[in-house]
Amino acid sequence: MDEEGHIASTGDGEEATRVWRHGPSPPRASKGAIWPLLALLLAVQLAWSLYQLPLNRVVERRLCREYYGAHDPTVIGPDGSVDEELCKNDEIQQQLAWVLGAMETAWIVGDFVMTIPLGFMGEKYGQKAILWLNLIPRLFTIAWALIVGFSEDLPLAAIVAGPILSILGGDCIFNSVTYALAAGLTDEYVTRFLLTALASSDTKLLAQYISKRYHWTFASAGYLLSAKAVINFLLLTLAIPKILQSTQTTGALRSQPEVSDKVNVRYARICLAVSVFGALAIALAGTIWLLFPSLLFYALGSALPVFTLSLLKSPSVSPKQEDQAHDSTETHLFSIVMMTKTLGSLLGAPLMAFLWVRGIATGGSAMGTPYFQPQYGQPPPQAYGQPPYGQPPYGQPQYGQPQYGQPPPPPPNQDYGNHNGYGEKTDFDQAFKIEGPKWNDLWAGILFLIVFLGFVAVSGISLQGYAATRNYNGGGIYDGARSVGLNTNTIIMFMFVLCVATVLSYCYVLLARTFPKQFIWVTGILNIVFGLVTAIYMLYQKSYAAGIIFLVFVGLLIFAFISWIPRIPFSALMLRTAVDVSKSYGHVYMVSALGGLLATVLAAWYSITFVAVYVKYSPGANPACSQGAGGCSSGTVTGLLVFITFAMYWISEWLKNTIHTTISGVYGSWYFHPHNLPQGATRGALRRSLTYSFGSISLGSLIVAIINFLRQLCSVAQRSEAADGNILGYVAFLILGCLLAVLDWAVEFLNRYAFSYIALYGKPYIQAAKDTWKMIKDRGIDALVNECLIGPVLSFGAIFVGYACALLGYVYVTFTNPAYNRGGDYTPVIIAFSFLIGLQICNIFTTPLSSGIDTIFVGAAWDPQALMTNHPDLYRAMVEVYPQVQVAIHA
Structure with missing residues (x-):
């Protein structure tokens, strides 16, 4: 390479600057410089992932206790606990899906809205300050979930307020900053793959899906998901690095960046296809023994972010420029990509919750709907805290109600001809006729x-x-x-x-x-x-x-x-x-x-x-x-x-x-x-x-x-x-x-x-x-x-x-x-x-x-x-x- 670029960030949190070096470049930061960043990312993502399974159980336990307190108090033990198997009924699981979906949506909204402002603040006050700030909403969300989950004084709906502090930074800004820092410290694909791999695990819905459909406890579901995590780890620490290293050693790839781009795109498409077919297999798995290989197959597609984010370092996407002080193009580029990803999550989180609730209501193989296809044209289910689906407390016609009679005075042009309840249906133009229809004004x-x-x-x-x-x-x-x-x-x-x-x-x-x-x-x-x-x-x-x-x-x-x-x-x-x-x-x-x-x-x-x-x-x-x-x-x-x-x-x-x-x-x-x-x-x-x-x-x-x-x-x-x-x-x-x-x-x-x-x-x-x-x-x-x-x-x-x-x-x-x-x-x-x-x-x-x-x-x-x-x-x-x-x- 004739020229290289990286982001140099001072240790005291000053603004990151872009330094372009022409000709022979000074030695880059040692490979060891990336490990503190990897340790931070590992700690944050591991803690966040471990938090998901207990959160499911804490919310389910609270919902279960409230449900049986109203329907069958005899099943509640002296300590207020209920057998977890009894908590797998449809109504409790639907409410659980809505609560978790609302929490995830609230987290994504604050994250999405503040990504750009926080990115600019990172330029002014340093990316180190933004990373520290990012820890506050995570700690608050966990603490608030514990307070609401084990307190009878607060309504369960209050747990949705936990993720509101994501306006101080969520996954989007965290990943944007860490990816940009890593891109400045090293050009190695292995490092980028480690970062993307750590950020790619998502078991929020899978835990409840396994627990509800196959009547497993959340603890047992956690063991099964651990097997998926092992496959992810082996794939991303052994297989993918070998593939990337083999492509890097090819002379054509070194001299022609567009060829490297094509390789990344090809592997990304393979991972995408594997993910799609793996999700379909999970949806169709009728027994736990069919689910296990489906999960393993689905895990093979987890390398998709590795190849897509590798494209961001390509000269085709972010070409080298002249020296520009105080320029953080890479940070902004990663921010825009992460915002696009977060926007998809924002649309997907409530959609997945809706499909999951619909699947629970339908039962059987329909519970795989979130991994299969949406059912369009259906009215959405009720959220937690509202009357059961299809039974609003007022405003809905009842079969025993008296029929509509002659009003004094009638509205003009109103059709009063059909008052026989559920007779032959009319269309809108017949029900609200216009005398001598014409194009007004x-x-x-x-x-x-x-x-x-x-x-x-x-x-x-x-x-x-x-x-x-x-x-x-x-x-x-x-x-x-x-x-x-x-x-x-x-x-x-x-x-x-x-x-x-x-x-x-x-x-x-x-x-x-x-x-x-x-x-x-x-x-x-x-x-x-x-x-x-x-x-x-x-x-x-x-x-x-x-x-x-x-x-x-x-x-x-x-x-x-x-x-x-x-x-x-x-x-x-x-x-x-x-x-x-x-x-x-x-x-x-x-x-x-x-x-x-x-x-x-x-x-x-x-x-x-x-x-x-x-x-x-x-x-x-x-x-x-x-x-x-x-x-x-x-x-x-x-x-x-x-x-x-x-x-x-x-x-x-x-x-x-x-x-x-x-x-x-x-x-x-x-x-x-x-x-x-x-x-x-x-x-x-x-x-x-x-x-x-x-x-x-x-x-x-x-x-x-x-x-x-x-x-x-x-x-x-x-x-x-x-x-x-x-x-x-x-x-x-x-x-x-x-x-x-x-x-x-x-x-x-x-x-x-x-x-x-x-x-x-x-x-x-x-x-x-x-x-x-x-x-x-x-x-x-x-x-x-x-x-x-x-x-x-x-x-x-x-x-x-x-x-x-x-x-x-x-x-x-x-x-x-x-x-x-x-x-x-x-x-x-x-x-x-x-x-x-x-x-x-x-x-x-x-x-x-x-x-x-x-x-x-x-x-x-x-x-x-x-x-x-x-x-x-x-x-x-x-x-x-x-x-x-x-x-x-x-x-």
Whole structure:
């Protein structure tokens, strides 16, 4: 080799630096230097692996004691113990799966969100400090599990809070730092394979799988898994090193790195195939004697990380560069790879828990489902602490209930023809007929399409200019030469913001589904804590204006949350009802998932276009000015940014309201036709939203988009005035922003119920808004609306995600310090648009939760008798937690 590179890290924790040596290089660190790092990795991973089996048993023991305390106390011994064999029934094992899955998901979420910020902190304070910090959440998780597992005073659900300190660093940041350090100490594949091997064992689900399916104790399952570990050890200490050493001795591999890459890819594919077939064999193993060879075969695929991570040291992936002080490219490269792996784990952890619970419920060979294939289209099972699957405590029709009669007065165009309970099913269009169907508010729909096509055109032209000058703008975080306008560094930042927004929004919805009541408390407390942390951090960084703004917001949040407390029981009831209905009717969460995916794609598209406009049209020494159409000027940049931001607001609002209208059709079908739910309610409501009501949804979304766009401009101007020290301008924009916020709240409030009405009756937007508001006021439903906190709670959740994204954007631009932002001029813009991305994505993810409650209120306004007749359990529960409901719905 002509040149070598490695990371040299001082022992006192100073920032790691990249040193490139040309020609004859000084001696590398001795081989012995790697052993302390290996010892650290071995100790951490061994302790973490040994913790998994006892954790399973501790949680199972607690669940078992609670279960038999309620069903058969005679089996509980004097010391509170229960025979482990009795703990293998389906209900206990399903609850165990959900608890462990929730813990793993919580661990992964904190780990994923903080990987990039902690990576930058490692550059500033040293990787040694990050490794020490990483031990805190591990010790706390173990200690908390023991406290909850053996304490009767704390509910078992509290154990899920144990992994929350993974925000201080989890597996992702730990592996990123250790891999980068190892890559700097040695180029030997043997060392890298040792590291990846130590980090590749995963027996979380296997332990419970063996224990439940084959009726083994966890201790016995541990012995069997030890055999798998032995195979892993022999394979990774004897076989794989020989393979790697044999390939290294080949001259072609030394002179042609691309040949070495092909070898790594070939062996990686072999390991992947072995893992897949091994997993299938585990799924199909009907007896323990078939499982044993299947486990051994599955273990042969454990070398996959060895070959995939070896590619990261390839010149094809991380080519040698000129000397750059304080550059930690390898750390960032490993961080990005680990984040990608963690993102897969984040999606896989709840999915595996869901499939495992479904397999337990089905029984037999279906318990191998997590290792075989997912069963799509099935409603998810209940989480621990909720009623048994398929038996919600209220809101579900019972066979003995009286049938729906003539309401006084009937809602317009409602089909009352079929009241015979479970007769011939109708479709959605028949159940909610439209008189003389027509395309309402067509002009707004056409205008929406024109704006969308304009956004596409601007995006295409801007991206063409960006692509033509990519070398000038850089291809990564640090290599952009551009000092005017944004560059590739910003695109990467927006991608991180996008990932964080998507992950947090997904977890927020999952929390609402699993723990409806606790969800409200957690939302309020997290907003206060996170807002306070953000304010303190910004004050610490001497960004006083932003810090004071966040402190003011925190004060308002505390005041609002205290006023919430008396209204939490009613709000939790309504949320629980919406969640129960969504699990049994329609495809509510499929619509939510697809909508969230589209929102993520839209936000990514907007983020890239936002940067591309700066790249293409910024004046000055800009080679992109000669590419494609248009000239460069500040006015062009401003005008195009205004247009694409407004278009993004309108498109995202339209998407959110289309989801809301579709879900409202499902809940309306449940409310008015609980005994004869229309066929294809989700498809019917979606079809109406995209045809006859397309213009009406576009019009309502346009009004909100205009207001939100003005609020965004006001926010940017407010931050800019604060940065310039203009207190009068800051106060003026602050007051204007408050007025716009009040207007936005009023329009959003009206839209929620107007779109639910449009979903069922297909009226034009203006007429729907007038009719719905009049009916809500006449019926007194506004009292129920004011009592229910779900709207504010979900708004707080969206603000929390926006805070997280804004903080990530601020930390990113501060630590990377790109050339275009040396003076901090772009910091307010980046913070504002990061907040916007997080806010809009979370709003779209949570739309189905609020849509159901809004539709129930609209239904109660049109026909309160249907609530008492078709849903007596829900009505009684509402009266119990909020007695004034009897007066409100009969006003």
